[in-house]
Amino acid sequence: MNSLSFLATRTLFAAVLLLPFTSQAAQIPSFKATFDIWVLGFKIGQAHQEMNCQNGDCHLSSEAIPPGWAKAFINESAIEKIHLKQSDEDFKWLEYKKFLTREYDDRTEKKTYTLIRREDLDKVEYVEDKKFWPNQKQIYDVISMAYGIQYQVINQRPIDNIYLQDDKIQQKITFSTINESDEIDLPFEEAVQTKLFAFHNGKIEAELWLLPELNYFPARIVILNKDEDRKIELELNHKPTFK
Template structure:
């Protein structure tokens, strides 16, 4: 089959136009979570027992989420531990990707203080998640979070209108899929810095925890309250944002 010069002359501009449209057409990028500083009141059995301070800083797409929680001395009858948790994440067009979790735990007893370290690492080439200190491993799931970063992983998905499917909770004992019983439900709650705050409620669970999470659309869907029931220990912890986060 051969083309005439006139036909080729008419086709060439169309090919060039298509090529330029392909090159210059805008690429839809995911909305990224900004750097932030935030403080949450911690409640156990309805009692305020201290604060958790959380901070995320990013260099390009690589982010470090840090959480620090230490109850005052009088509160150690309710919870006898303090923790610093550091979580490495990566923001992509597809997800807030979990890379590594490290926890420095201190437990207080009448006659001693114990320090422990827990490290969980996603190893892409080996297609697994490894618990370094115990030489244990689990499968490498795409949407995988520890109990701290889970709220921000959900925030990223909601902010970018992505589905909440196949999310897994990972800790040093188990890896389990989260099952949602409520997604994006309107709920009005009172917060320390705002009464009648309009929020979106999410409820999810697995074999270990039952959780409720409230995101606030006016704060870029930032987590403002989370309640977690550890079913194994029959212990419920509530974190509530006590002032607007500082966004950078």
């Protein structure tokens, strides 16, 4: 190799080293899934969850309407709609809307909760009550939290800076258990190998089981609301359908 060719090769090699490193993140695909809902040891209904993504624009919905007989245990039903943006950088929460219905003997109450990431104000806004919180990078409502953790896990990214947002508080969650192997039984399969994550903040204590064989899809989540002293468990009752 003559000196001119050697110099050109060295220059090209140096230029390649200076190029920014890019990698394509693993994505959570669009899906449909159904979870059994357990309260006080009783199965009181199902939650139907669905996420549709097009070019990274994702819409996640959850519908939980207990049957009539279950009103002795829980008198509310909820439809929740969440807007997220999925990219190689993150799984970004943008908006949450909840349509809540409470049934009483003499009346029915309906209420809407809307939480929006306001980039123009660098805040998170609770629209109906005009409350504001800081615009944290990783923030999720109680429904999208499981999928936010899933995204971080499948991309081997840290989960030490995640915040839970609802209409009352915004609070960082702390993990006490991370990626611990655990075998559980599910309605559609026994002795399923999962990874357990346990976390808490001032409002909740939670446990989340993810399925490695299904791209770490959530299999079970147990949430204790400390304020109401009420524990709710969602358990995947069949394998999700991926689109």
